[in-house]
Amino acid sequence: MAREIWKWLGIPLIMIAIAAVIVIYSVNNPTDSIVARMLTYERVFRVIREHMGLLLVSMTGAIIVGVAGGIMLSRPSLYRIGRVMETFVNIGQTVPSLAVLALFYTILGLGFNVAVFALFLYSILPILRNTFAGIDGVEHNIIEAARGMGMRPLRILTKIELPIAFPIIVAGIRTAIVINVGAATLATFIGGGGLGDLIVTGLSVHRDMIIVNGAVIAAVTAILLDYLIGKVEERVVRWA
Amino acid sequence: MIKLEGLSKVFPGHNIPAVKDLNLEINEGDVCVLVGPSGCGKTTTMKMINRLYEPTGGKIYIRGEDALQMNPIKLRLDIGYVIQEIGLFPHMTIEENIATVPNEKQWPKDETKQKVSEVMTLVGLDPKVFKDRYPSALSGGQRQRVGVARAMVSDPPIMLMDEPFGAVDPITRARLQNEFLRIQERMGKTIVFVTHDIDEAIKMSDTIAVMREGELVQHATPSDLLSAPADEFVSNLVGRNRSIKRLHLIRINEILDEVDRAKPASEDAKIGEVEKQIEESDIRSVIVVDKDNKLKGVIGVSDLKRKSGEVAGDYCQDVTDTITSDATLNDALSVMLECGEGYVAVVNEDDQYEGTITLGDLLNVVKEEG
Amino acid sequence: MEQIIGVTGDLFRTAANLLFLTAQGEDVEYEPGLFRDTVDWISRRSDMLLELMLEHLWLVILTLIIAVVISVTVGIIISYYESFAQTVLGVCQVLMVIPSMAMLAFMVPLFGIGFTTGVMALVLYSLLPIVRNTYTGIRELDPAIVEAAKGMGMTERRILFKIKIPLARPVIMAGVRTAAVMMIGIAAIAAYVGAGGLGELIFSGISRGHQPMIIAGAIGVSIIAIAFDYLLYYGEKRFSVEGRTKEG
The missing domain is CATH 3.40.50.300 (P-loop containing nucleotide triphosphate hydrolases)
Structure with missing residues (x-):
């Protein structure tokens, strides 16, 4: 068991350590006074907190709405709407994240909430589509076997359809997280804060040290989240 | 109902x-x-x-x-x-x-x-x-x-x-x-x-x-x-x-008692006796069983020339497929066609020999019933 | 939560305004005439818009060509070295997970501000979809086909160019399509590090508070992305072996 946990946590811990070393070194050995002023522990922690805030709020909302919506659209009465939705989601996902954030800015203005809302809507798409497709993809004769043996519709949903669709739903959530982490670094452009702040500040004052710090933390966060949900993904399917 | x-x-x-x-x-x-x-x-x-x-x-x-x-x-x-x-x-x-x-x-x-x-x-x-x-x-x-x-x-x-x-x-x-x-x-x-x-x-x-x-x-x-x-x-x-x-x-068990078939040879029987049995058999082969009456194999005319030894067990060749007695005659026919033999050995669930059905037996049944 | 609800309300109001502004005229309070302003701005600055669009396309197409050459080669090579393949694909996967802003930021200290930085970041991003699809496209071919070719005395080189690549082409094309659509979006972000293109409109629009400019940029990028997606989708169909036999 202990070895299992180490296997899971080994890579994440190493990555966090690398990021921490870079940040600590940079803060203690600034190349000049501008870096010293712009790159402080306080600032780093603030942008990380903002970034996590953006992610957590928008992803929690997106998972709830996406999964619930996908289930609803897969019911026979809404199935047709579900098929139409698939097309719209595919088009919606083609729209670049910067364009989405920019359009929300023109409509709603600046700020953390606007960024969260845009990220939330953008992240719903893959989750909604995968939930719908996952349930829709459950073989017809499996459903019919369940019905024929006397299972009630709600039991069929919770015992048969959702468990079988689960890996696909998790894959959708993984896609959403990767997109979301990427888009969250753009939130700074519409006043949403987050790790993008550090990068943009670094670029505007031409200090590579600040840029690299921001980029390292953002990259590590993204890789970690993807790695962890990848591990969860491996775990959930014992039966294939 | x-x-x-x-x-x-x-x-x-x-x-x-x-x-x-x-x-x-x-x-x-x-x-x-x-x-x-x-x-x-x-x-x-x-x-x-x-x-x-x-x-x-x-x-x-x-x-x-x-x-x-x-x-x-x-x-x-x-x-x-x-x-x-x-x-x-x-x-x-x-x-x-x-x-x-x-x-x-x-x-x-x-x-x-x-x-x-x-x-x-x-x-x-x-x-x-x-x-x-x-x-x-x-x-x-x-x-x-x-x-x-x-x-x-x-x-x-x-x-x-x-x-x-x-x-x-x-x-x-x-x-x-x-x-x-x-x-x-x-x-x-x-x-x-x-x-x-x-x-x-x-x-x-x-x-x-x-x-x-x-x-x-x-x-x-x-x-x-x-x-x-x-x-x-x-x-x-x-x-x-x-x-x-x-x-x-x-089903096979319905006709198995009626067909008259030579007894199987035990695996330690002298080859001379077995040879005589093969000559008399209508399928030109004899089924070999061990002492628990479990199916051991079969000896055909050609096996006598190809192999050497003293007892039946030395000449014995594996059977390709067998059938249980609750199978239908049609199943028996498919097994025969599958293996390209004119007969099939019938065994019970413990692989014990119960008898043999031949193509001739099937023809007789079809003639009688038709 | 209340904020989100408030925001949603605003969103719907604005969406409705955007749609009906031209019909209803000036008496709407919220953001009067944003839609018309945008149309005005686009018609006044259409030559600049076109120029930026071409710049954007040039960046994407150039990097796409570089990326396809590199990725397909890598994909083919790793299809021969199984043990190597998982490592390469793992590295590509990690590259793609890195936020685009961070990737661009890493490139700035190395290549400075400008077009090259954009090209480098975009190429790195597009590795995974094309490499992976080339690899799986070749690996998942029916082994009987390759065996038949070998049996008829074809050399490995001929098998690769005459059998494997043509049969894997639809899968490779699908990877190219994924990469292309992704690149269009990231190219817009690359404008921030001086790579040019429609992203410039978005960024300078935001910094100046010039909304028609932002909308023109955002919608322009979206249209290019959707158009590319469709074009390559039909390209994919045409290139597939089945598609060709059907058309005769």
């Missing part, structure tokens, strides 16, 4: 009814096979019995009770259902799959566990080996067994089976059919069985209901169906070689 009265089904958006004014009565403990070309309404009829499809007209009585007035969930929980392509739940272990209906009925956990392992043993799956496996780890034949076990676990008096042995190779299919008949002999369930394979219908059924374009053409025992087909459609369906089809109706 099951009575269908004027049953009809028109699917929305179709002008032609899928099932038209169907009357059918199935007695308790009978296997009634619905047979006909695809699209004849046999599956539709079956699915109306557990109300997966709601009839658009007519009545269904189960033990005299109007099934259309019953709660469909309750009705289905008491009817075993084996679906085409089996429909096993891929995310559940074999044990969980079989326990579906007990779980829906909220049986106590240990009773369910015990019943599941009972029924697994019954269909010939070792519970210890298979209960924690997932369906993807099973062969086609094993999945079909699980499907049957899943339908039987709550001991429903009625079972509906939609081409339950459809997705396996012919040899496995024959084996599953024989096993199923053996189980059915003991359980005596009322079974509605759907197939498009007339040979399977003749083999499995107490009565056969032939359907065409949503209508019942003939409902009769297999023997009557073969000797007196109601019209041209039925006689075309059963085919021209009806006398050969009779081989489906007769």
